[in-house]
Amino acid sequence: MPLPLDQPEEPDSEVAPLADGRVLIRRRVADRQMFSLLYPTGPGTGELLLGAVGCAEMTLLPPSPDGRCVYALAAGEDHASLWRVAGGAFGPEEVARIPGRCSGGVWLDRAGRMLALDRREPGGGPVKAVAVDLGRQGEVTPLLQIAPGSNDRLLLADADSGLLLLRSDAPGHDRLGWGVLGSCLPVRFPECLRLPDVAVTPFAVQPGQMLMPESCAVALRIDGAPGSWVGVWRPAGRQLHQFAAPLGWVPGAGYWSRDGVLRLPYANGATPCGVALLDAPEDVEPSSVTGRTGGGEDGREPSAADTAPAVCKPVPLGQAPLHGAARPD
Known part of the structure; x- marks a missing residue:
């Protein structure tokens, strides 16, 4: 649908979807941030x-888990301001001030409080990941403390299973790791x-795996010289499956x-707006890692060979099951 303005959006404008179908947009105008809700009108x-x-x-x-609120972070030299902008x-109203320089932003619960x-x-x-309690005026508590001098950043969290995806240099250099919220x-x-020679970044975790973090499928963006493609991995499987992304x-x-x-x-040129469907692959040798401390002294796990990248199945957006409908054959 066309945007209401007669000019293109600036490259640094940001959008966030709400559960009711409206879209929040942030635009920078001089030294101010302007916020609006866009919605269809015929x-x-x-x-x-x-x-x-x-x-x-x-x-x-990211929008709060209830899909009704959107927050924004303004980083200062000695503190960060957290604003509820929708x-x-x-x-827009400031809801918390957090001492220090802050970045990131991952929801830890379904209520949109942590x-x-x-x-x-x-x-x-x-840099250490901390938990901010919005129900207690932004009270801050430690979340990740892997080693005293390590930089520990949280990338993704799943409220159903408690699975955490993080990046840390505690092993000696920057690595992707995983843990479980509240686990020892x-x-x-x-x-x-x-x-x-590639960068690997998680961007989605399979929901609904109650108390089974090892079974969650994790989608990863892989960026290298040829471009970007998709990886799928489960903590229990120890295998990274790679797939060519849709054009x-x-x-x-x-x-x-x-x-x-x-x-x-x-x-793309053939499909102006579409969704490609990819079934999470099964690992060749599934195993359980519950209760174990890893394959080595540093908690690392053995790697497994990957097959040639497969291609996702494209589906035009009008046929995509966006609301839980049965997936087309």
């Missing part, structure tokens, strides 16, 4: 102005996620269904 798009925040830089956080009663941020203390030091087991750094994939965008189907949005 053949066009309506716009509801929410207000502005007077700061030069802000970053939208879902409040009176437009938010994880990556923080560096005001006096310097390593150590963080593990799978060897199969350590690929030469025109929006890198790092995707959603898992509860039954293990990954949906990847794409757009």
